[in-house]
Amino acid sequence: MVEKLAHLSRLRFNDAEKEEIKNDLQRMIAFVEKLNELDLDGVEPLLHMSDEVNVLREDEIKGSISREEALKNAPLHDEHFFKVTKVIKNPKS
């Protein structure tokens, strides 16, 4: 379970950390299980914390930033692109 979650989150833990996370997870599950004590028949799941609906915007172009600003905080970039470690091994040669 811990390993699966770690993989899904792209995180790596050593054995001591795994043990600690396992305990944390168990506590969380126990906490959430308290909900099972309630009769929730006919109760719709809460989708949003406020009662607001239809918070919509008009289809207008605004809010873009410059490329320079966009790339500024990226750990790896050139003047055009964000860069990451190659995600496919053999691009069509």
Next chain:
Amino acid sequence: MSEINSYEIVIGLEVHAQLLTKSKLFCGDSIAFGAEPNTHVSPITLAHPGTLPKMNKKAIEFAVRMGLACHCEIEQHNYFARKNYFYPDLPKGYQVSQHTTPICKGGIVTIKTASGNKNIRLNRIHMEEDAGKSLHDVDADNTCIDYNRAGTPLLEIVTEPDIRSADEAFAYVSEIRKLVRYLEICDGNMEEGSLRCDANVSVRKKGEIKLGTRVEVKNLNSIRNVKRAIEFEAKRLTGLLEKGEPVIQQTRSFDADNGTTFAIRDKEDADDYRYFADPDLTPFQLDDHFIETIRSAIPALPDERIKKYIEQYKLPEYDAQVLTEEKEVSDYFEKIVQHTSNYKAASNWLLGPVKSWLNENAKEISDFPLQPEKLAALIKLVDSGKVNFSVASTRLFSYVLNDPSKDPEKIAKEQNLVQQSDTSVLEPVIDRVLEKYADKVAEYKKGKKGLLSLFVGEVMKQSKGQADPKITSEMILKKLSA
């Protein structure tokens, strides 16, 4: 070979249509194609902490428009969910999608097959955001990412597994493309990726109820390639079953260069996307009034127009079909017939000289320089007998195209293209021709009646195409039988 025929191909298609909004689904970046990389991005697109997405109203309207055109049930209570996975082209680490609660449910798309109309049932139509673009060949050591496309609104249109052949798949995608263009919600450009198609293909023995193991084929960037990929996959899967080899559930990509598919990933362990309602976006609700407003604004769709062209304008079914292939052509046709009631002539002009001109110049009807009323004027010139059709559709047509604002009749007069039907002018020309071909006249009188066309042709030539061929031929006949 008989063995092959005992298998049945089962296909379900997922079409992604990029909506023709100006801005993205949840923020105001432009979605225009072809911009410099990373210039249509905002802190929301880049998933910076503390940013709050806000839903584009237009996208909802477009989704409902498509749903109504496909006879879907429209969901009135909607929310967006997060589909969680890691990939560099997905800045947030999740895609916002209506995967779990689609805005349109069910529905039908009617396609034309060799054996008549067939209804393809839709499973759903839902909205979602597009990912960015990864470029693997720009830099030798790294993958480059362009986030311009990230957050672009898409409609995903999903069929039930009702499609049974590559030809049906071809017809279905053609129909969807036609629909989204008529509805003006997507430009349908498959090369630029505004319309994309993934195919789920499986093969089973005929009569078998259980579906075979399916493969998903991606990267189908033209309607023709949808057909080619399915043809290839059907053969490959049938071959595997024939040999008794198992089909592996996997995702494959189509290689358009050699018409084959290759595996890009196995789907052995099911993806775990951990969907949940996006807390950053409020739910949205559609009332009956909103839905009816959209319904009333839907333009006449192809089937409706075909019916009108056949029943009201008395056009052959073929004409009606071809005229409605593209909305712009159909719109142009409707404008011509506001100025003339010779519907068949309007159709002939559009499907004949106009279409050839567009093909020769690699242009679309939107680039056609002639206003519909000018084309109607050309039709009137022919109908009134002032210019014959062959001259009108060739020489006069090209003069008019060179000077599109001028009255075609004026041009016809200036260029001496007005037809000569005055017998007193034609008579001496005919006499000259019959004199010149005295030997042929003798042959004609001995019974070689086919020579008539030679005489008419010669008169046409000598009058520089201005002689009215009908009157000319009548006059010659009269003279020869005298």
